[in-house]
Each structure stands twice: as C-alpha cells, then as structure tokens.
Amino acid sequence: MKNLMHLKLTIYALLFVVLTTCSDDDPVYYQLTTQVTPDQAGTIAPASGMFYEGTEIELKATPNAEYVFKNWTGDASGDDNPLKIIILEDKNITAVFEKVNYALTIDIIGEGTVNQELVLAKSSSTDYESGATVELTAVPDDQWKFVEWSGDHTGSENPIQLTMDKAMSITAKFEKVSYALTIETVGNGTVNEEIIQAKSTTDYDSGTTVQLTAIPDAGWMFVGWSGDHTATQNPIQITMDQAMSITAKFEINMSIPISIWVFGSGSVEKEWVGDPALGNSDIRLTAYAKEGSYFVYLHGIFDNALGDFLTTKNPIVFDLNDALMFQNADHLFLYAIFKEGVADKTYIPDDHFEQALIDLGYDDQLDDYVSTQVISRIEELDVSNLNIQDLSGIEDFLSLQMLTCNQNKLKNINLSNNHHLYKLFLQDNELSDLDLSALNSILFLDIRNNPLTCVQLNETLLEQIENPGLAIWMRDEDVEFSLDCGY
Incomplete structure (x- = not known):
C-alpha cells in the first residue's frame, strides 16, 4: 500500500516537472489590427489577426480605383509599400489612401481667358481630385469671339462641364470678330477695296482699316457715299468695328447739268x-x-x-x-x-363730259375713266353746249392749249396743271369763282355771262391786262382782276 502511494507521488512529481518545462517553451501570440482610411478606399493584406511573437509580416496596401496609397499611420509610419514589420507586441496600423489628382491644363489660342469653377481663373495647370466636376467658361476679350474647344474635349458649347477621370489638356480657341462690309453702287462705277479685290460682300477682322475708292465708268462721276458712312470725299478709310453697308453713288457726267x-x-x-x-x-x-x-x-x-x-x-x-x-x-x-390712282387712268365723274370725249374719239366706254396718256396729248378741246356740270379731270389735259366750254353749267374749274393754255372760252356758265394764277400765257379769254365778281391772276397775267394790245380778254363790267380774290 505504501508502495502504491509512493508510486502516485512519483508520477505527480514527474507530471509537475513536465508541465513546468513545457510552459517555458510555448510561443507567445500578439494581436495585429489593420484598417484603411477613408473607408472603401483600398485594402490591406494580410488582414487583422493573431501572430506569434517575433513573426515577420509584409503588409501590402492596395488602393481601389481612383485612389492611391499615401502612407501608414498608427504603429507604423512612412510610405513604403509593402511594409515589413516584426510582431513583438500588439499593433494597430492604418493605411491612408487619397483620391487620384489629375492635372487640367488650359491653353489659349487668340485673346481671352477661361474661368474655372473651383479655382481662380487662370491658364496654367491645376490639379483636381478624381471625379471632381469642373466647369470651364471661355471669356473672349473685347472684339474677340470664342470659337471652340479642342484637345481632350471638342465642341463649341460654352460653358462646358468636365469630370476629372484622367489628366486633361484642353485648348480654348478665340478669333477676332469679323464684320461684313457690303458695298453697293447706284449708277455706273465700281468700288475698289484696299485689302482684297473688290467684290460685293467681304468680311474683315474687327479693327481692320479698309480704304474704299470709287471709280466711275466713262461718262459718269462719283457723287458721294451713303449708308453707314456718309461723305463726298474719295477715297475714304473706315475702321471695321461693326457690320457695315455702304453705297457709292454715281451720276451721269453731262456737259449740261x-x-x-x-x-x-x-x-x-x-x-x-x-x-x-x-x-x-x-x-x-x-x-x-x-x-x-x-x-x-x-x-x-x-x-x-x-x-x-x-x-x-x-x-x-x-x-x-x-x-x-x-x-x-x-x-x-x-x-x-x-x-x-389707277395707272394711266383719269377719273371723269361727269357723264356728259366723258360722253363728249367718246364722241371726239378719245374714249370708248362710259365708265368714269379715260386714258391719261391719250388726254395728256390733246392740244385743243371744244365741249360747248353739252350740259356739263363738272370738268374734273381737265387737270390731266397737260398739253391743252385751247379750251372752249361755252354754254354749260360749270360752277368751278381747276386749271392749275394746264400750263400751256393760251385760249380759254367759258362764256355762259355758272362760275362764281375763277383762279387763273397758275397760267402764264392767256392771250384769248371770254368769261362773259357768269356770276363772277373777281378773277384771280398772277403778276404776268395782270401785266397783260394792263397792256390790252397783248391779249383779248372779254368779261362782264362788274368783274375785276386781282392778285388775291380771297379764294
């Protein structure tokens, strides 16, 4: 019994020694914690976990699309990637990522600037984070105009918006404003332009000085410029600061003006x-x-x-x-x-008067109208005793020299256009006024038996009355001639 007890004690002692010896040789584990910032910007391998003391680990930071690795923080530093570390204690390491930056290069052709929404307007390079939206506005200088974008963006719209997913180089093209110069001529001649050959329409850059020289054809002379430039000197110089239309007028150069x-x-x-x-x-x-x-x-x-x-x-x-x-x-x-009025027609309201013209062969239809061209050539007209009350239309008898209209019912008559009239017979009518001041050569006049009291004359006719040998004028005794009858 004692031997059994002694055996048990021996076994326990051996187990204690074995256990004590094994605890001194077991490995030590430490915690490695890894993370990324910003979230979803990338990954780290290996991931967080428990590692034996003294273990050498290679950490590799892998960025997601549109990000780049920047540096390590926490229990590690620097920007080595991959990064080698030895586990001697618990470690907390963070991989820092940042958005990719792309360069946006703006070039200018011509004169103008490009405004960028996120930065001060400038034409040098600017870096933008990947995915950033940049609005570019082309602003031409005075007398220039924006034409188009070229490079990594093409088109003529303005402004434009770009999404920065790569480095970009864009050119804004400006051109001088061009104005049309339209040259017209009145008469026979041409206009030479100093810069190019003469033609009807041409465009010039803003600020261009153009010399115009009017050259009349044979038998013609230059008179003057009109339109957007009025002058009589020749040649002229104009500065193109707007679209212009200029007319050169030529007239016949006659020995007798x-x-x-x-x-x-x-x-x-x-x-x-x-x-x-x-x-x-x-x-x-x-x-x-x-x-x-x-x-x-x-x-x-x-x-x-x-x-x-x-x-x-x-x-x-x-x-x-x-x-x-x-x-x-x-x-x-x-x-x-x-x-x-109606071309080549004269209105004749009195049917008796028009019928008389039909009977004389000057008209063919009683419709209140006669041919102006026909009656304008009549030199002598006799329409006496036909019951005519209105002689309207007589003013278009432009060649009329002798008018006989006795024994009718005229109350008035307009002779202001009958400048060639020298013989006028208006006896036995109902004239209460008579104006002859537009006439100059009345040599024969008969106005008897009319209710007239005054006949209005001009100075030339009045002199004829005062020299009775020059004209034969017949009137009633109570009728006077005057320069002003009050009509």
Whole structure:
C-alpha cells in the first residue's frame, strides 16, 4: 500500500516537472489590427489577426480605383509599400489612401481667358481630385469671339462641364470678330477695296482699316457715299468695328447739268444711250412710279429763258448736242409729276363730259375713266353746249392749249396743271369763282355771262391786262382782276 502511494507521488512529481518545462517553451501570440482610411478606399493584406511573437509580416496596401496609397499611420509610419514589420507586441496600423489628382491644363489660342469653377481663373495647370466636376467658361476679350474647344474635349458649347477621370489638356480657341462690309453702287462705277479685290460682300477682322475708292465708268462721276458712312470725299478709310453697308453713288457726267424734282410717288433715272466714251451724247430719262401711283408728265425749264417743254413720253431721250434745244443753255430743270390712282387712268365723274370725249374719239366706254396718256396729248378741246356740270379731270389735259366750254353749267374749274393754255372760252356758265394764277400765257379769254365778281391772276397775267394790245380778254363790267380774290 505504501508502495502504491509512493508510486502516485512519483508520477505527480514527474507530471509537475513536465508541465513546468513545457510552459517555458510555448510561443507567445500578439494581436495585429489593420484598417484603411477613408473607408472603401483600398485594402490591406494580410488582414487583422493573431501572430506569434517575433513573426515577420509584409503588409501590402492596395488602393481601389481612383485612389492611391499615401502612407501608414498608427504603429507604423512612412510610405513604403509593402511594409515589413516584426510582431513583438500588439499593433494597430492604418493605411491612408487619397483620391487620384489629375492635372487640367488650359491653353489659349487668340485673346481671352477661361474661368474655372473651383479655382481662380487662370491658364496654367491645376490639379483636381478624381471625379471632381469642373466647369470651364471661355471669356473672349473685347472684339474677340470664342470659337471652340479642342484637345481632350471638342465642341463649341460654352460653358462646358468636365469630370476629372484622367489628366486633361484642353485648348480654348478665340478669333477676332469679323464684320461684313457690303458695298453697293447706284449708277455706273465700281468700288475698289484696299485689302482684297473688290467684290460685293467681304468680311474683315474687327479693327481692320479698309480704304474704299470709287471709280466711275466713262461718262459718269462719283457723287458721294451713303449708308453707314456718309461723305463726298474719295477715297475714304473706315475702321471695321461693326457690320457695315455702304453705297457709292454715281451720276451721269453731262456737259449740261440736269436737275430733277419729283412730285408724287416715283423716281426718275438717267442713263446713257450707247457708250459715252465713244462720244455718244444721248441721255435717256425713265420715270418709275411707285405702287399705287402712275407717271403723268415731265416738265422741263431751261435756265436761259429760251422756253420750256412738257412731255408725257416715258422714257424720253435727249441729245445733249442738240443745238436747237440746248443752245446757250447752262442748266435744265425737270419736274416729274406722279399721281395716285389707277395707272394711266383719269377719273371723269361727269357723264356728259366723258360722253363728249367718246364722241371726239378719245374714249370708248362710259365708265368714269379715260386714258391719261391719250388726254395728256390733246392740244385743243371744244365741249360747248353739252350740259356739263363738272370738268374734273381737265387737270390731266397737260398739253391743252385751247379750251372752249361755252354754254354749260360749270360752277368751278381747276386749271392749275394746264400750263400751256393760251385760249380759254367759258362764256355762259355758272362760275362764281375763277383762279387763273397758275397760267402764264392767256392771250384769248371770254368769261362773259357768269356770276363772277373777281378773277384771280398772277403778276404776268395782270401785266397783260394792263397792256390790252397783248391779249383779248372779254368779261362782264362788274368783274375785276386781282392778285388775291380771297379764294
């Protein structure tokens, strides 16, 4: 029994020795804790865990897309990657990552700047974090314009927005503003431009100085500039700071000046017939009525008092070398008359008057209208004793020299356009007033048996009355002639 007890004690002692010897040789474990910042920016291998004391570990930081490894913090430092460490104690190590930065390089062609939303506007390089949105606005200098982007972004929209997912180089192109210069001519001639060959329309950069020279054709002369530049000097210089339209006006260079005044809605154009460079001296005058009007006549007066003429021809051709017409004349004044209404028609409201014109062969239908061109050529008209009450339309009888309208029922008459009238018979009517002040050559007049008290004249006619040998005028005794009858 004692031996068994002794055996048990021996076994326990051996176990104690064995146990005591084994605890001195067992390895020691330490905790390694790893993490990343910012979250989801990357990974670390190996991950957190327990490691034997003295274990050498290689830590590798792997960034996710759009991030880069920056450095280690915590129980490690520096930016070595991978990083070797020896486990001698618990360690807490963090891998620091940051967003990739991409360079944005802005270049300029021309004159202007590019504003960037996140930084001060500049044209040098700027770095932006990956994924950043940058707005670029092209701002041209004065008299320049933005044209387009090129490089890593192309297009003409402005502004633009970029997402920085790589380094980018972008160029903003500016160009000088160009303005159109439109050259027109009135008459025969050309306009030379100093910078390029003459043409109707061309574009010039803003600030360009252009010299315009008007060159008249043979037989023509330069008169002046109009439109966006008015002047008479030639040549002229203009600075292109806006779109411009300029007209060079040329007129026929005649040995005898012709001045034209237009009354009514229309115009008169002069042109050579043939080539004046070959000695041709014929001038064609053409009247152009505007819509709603028609040409009536052309009245010419010479400055040398040789006389005048009236014509309804259109166009009309003059020979400036015609000695009979232009002898000793220094100037010809023309008056072009246009009237509103139906072209080439004159309104005749009195049916008796129109019927008389039909009977005389000047009209063919009783419709209150007659041909203006036809009646304007009539020189003598007799419409006596036809019960006519209204002689409206007589003003278009432009060539009328003799008018006989006795024994009718006229209360008034308008003779203001009948400048060639020299014989006027209005006996036995109902005229209470009569104005002859527009006439200059009444040699024969009979106005007896009308309820007249005063006839209005001009100074020329009044002189004829005072010299009875020059004219035969018949009137009632109580009728006076005056420069002012109060009409």
